Amino acid sequence: MDTVNFADDTLVVAAGHICLDVIPDLTELTGERLARLLQPGRLSVVGPVQLSTGGAASNTGLVFNRLGIPAQIMGKVGDDLFGAVVHRIIEKQAPGRSSGMISDPQAHTSYTVIINPPGVDRIFLHFPGANDTFRAEDVQYDVVQRARLFHFGYPPLMEQMYQGEGEELVEMMRRVKALGVTTSLDMAFPDPQMPVGQAPWRVILEQVLPWVDIFLPSLEETLFMLRKETYRELAEGAPGGDLLAVTPPELVSELGGELLSLGAKMAGIKLGYRGMYLRTAAGEVLAGMGRAAPARVGEWESRELWAPCFKVQVAGATGSGDATIAGFLSGLLRGLGGEQALRAAAAVGACNVEAPDALSGIQPWQATLERIAAGWEQISAGLENSSWIYHPASMVYQKRD
Ligand SMILES: Nc1ncnc2c1ncn2[C@@H]1O[C@H](COP(=O)(O)OP(=O)(O)OP(=O)(O)O)[C@@H](O)[C@H]1O
Numbered sequence: 001m002d003t004v005n006f007a008d009d010t011l012v013v014a015a016g017h018i019c020l021d022v023i024p025d026l027t028e029l030t031g032e033r034l035a036r037l038l039q040p041g042r043l044s045v046v047g048p049v050q051l052s053t054g055g056a057a058s059n060t061g062l063v064f065n066r067l068g069i070p071a072q073i074m075g076k077v078g079d080d081l082f083g084a085v086v087h088r089i090i091e092k093q094a095p096g097r098s099s100g101m102i103s104d105p106q107a108h109t110s111y112t113v114i115i116n117p118p119g120v121d122r123i124f125l126h127f128p129g130a131n132d133t134f135r136a137e138d139v140q141y142d143v144v145q146r147a148r149l150f151h152f153g154y155p156p157l158m159e160q161m162y163q164g165e166g167e168e169l170v171e172m173m174r175r176v177k178a179l180g181v182t183t184s185l186d187m188a189f190p191d192p193q194m195p196v197g198q199a200p201w202r203v204i205l206e207q208v209l210p211w212v213d214i215f216l217p218s219l220e221e222t223l224f225m226l227r228k229e230t231y232r233e234l235a236e237g238a239p240g241g242d243l244l245a246v247t248p249p250e251l252v253s254e255l256g257g258e259l260l261s262l263g264a265k266m267a268g269i270k271l272g273y274r275g276m277y278l279r280t281a282a283g284e285v286l287a288g289m290g291r292a293a294p295a296r297v298g299e300w301e302s303r304e305l306w307a308p309c310f311k312v313q314v315a316g317a318t319g320s321g322d323a324t325i326a327g328f329l330s331g332l333l334r335g336l337g338g339e340q341a342l343r344a345a346a347a348v349g350a351c352n353v354e355a356p357d358a359l360s361g362i363q364p365w366q367a368t369l370e371r372i373a374a375g376w377e378q379i380s381a382g383l384e385n386s387s388w389i390y391h392p393a394s395m396v397y398q399k400r401d
């Protein structure tokens with residue numbers, strides 16, 4: 001299965017939020033010069049600028065391509081110079097994979113200025129632009145029709161997608177499902193200070209998850225959307241705001257069960273340095289997932305699994321969620337079983353955090369699997385003394401019944 005050759009067909013469409021990241025080199029800005037940064041009337045001399053694409057569509061799409069899975073990247077930019085740069089970066093990284101992109105003369109390309117001086121937490125200046133007007137009708141369904149899997153990311157950063165009760169999001173997923181394509185969805189954290197934080201997220205999930213085969217949010221997003229009270233209590237009591245540290249495994253398990261009862265067929269919850277959790281529905285449900293349904297349903301059905309992180313030197317988590325998702329879905333598309341796909345997800349996520357950006361840490365699929373096979377050390381997922389049992393052969397935990 002490791003030598004599968006996917007030739008040049010479109011296997012995946014990676015769609016959703018996309019922007020241009022504008023990253024000035026501030027490495028020389030230390031001490032006195034750093035203190036003067038952003039002071040009115042001052043000029044700070046800085047280094048050259050790095051331009052890269054950001055957002056779920058390009059991050060996930062480019063990682064898929066690097067892992068050998070042909071993925072078309074689908075997002076909306078303005079018909080402007082930043083939009084042209086987004087196209088160019090995609091074409092340079094993954095030639096021929098930007099044909100799902102739309103340039104809208106009415107919109108402006110979304111960008112993020114990342115102010116990243118040494119030793120200080122990063123400051124992001126984000127302009128949502130074309131992402132806010134992305135609607136169900138912006139999806140190019142003729143391109144999606146050629147794919148086995150449609151992955152969509154970050155509705156909370158795309159205003160039309162969460163307006164009302166998320167009607168546009170539901171409509172888009174419904175239309176994709178009608179083509180027989182398997183659907184996958186990732187979230188982003190809805191800023192509680194902004195209108196997106198007040199959107200009826202539970203209702204939106206109730207409406208959309210019946211059309212989502214594979215739901216892949218983070219723990220923080222899931223708690224915020226389904227258990228706001230618990231989210232507040234945990235966040236307030238968490239030392240240093242580290243929600244992951246104070247989350248009991250039973251709560252993760254409950255959330256996984258609830259996501260399946262809301263209609264997802266597989267629920268993967270990303271848990272940062274505690275790894276990734278996966279819960280799957282019964283075999284007959286998984287068999288109805290569409291064109292990316294597991295090749296051997298018996299290797300996926302009725303699972304409750306937890307993969308710890310692989311040990312790496314952390315350089316930065318930009319795009320770690322997207323990379324992990326591409327790793328997981330690549331495993332599914334290449335015919336791995338549930339345990340192996342989850343382990344591959346953790347491996348691709350670990351490679352991501354070894355580099356500061358979203359893409360440069362990612363290694364080809366075969367090299368990633370070889371790194372696991374060579375005995376890659378794992379870090380504790382905090383499941384000691386719990387009802388989870390570690391299985392050395394698959395390198396993941398299974399829930400004891
Ligand atoms: N310190 C780490 N060491 C190794 N792997 C890590 C580490 N942090 C994260 N990962 C891997 O990356 C995956 C995704 O990270 P995370 O759970 O933060 O996703 P996310 O919340 O969607 O992140 P984001 O949206 O910020 O990219 C984790 O499930 C884990 O496998």
Ligand SMILES: [Mg+2]
Pocket residue numbers: 187188218321322
């Ligand atoms: Mg994320």
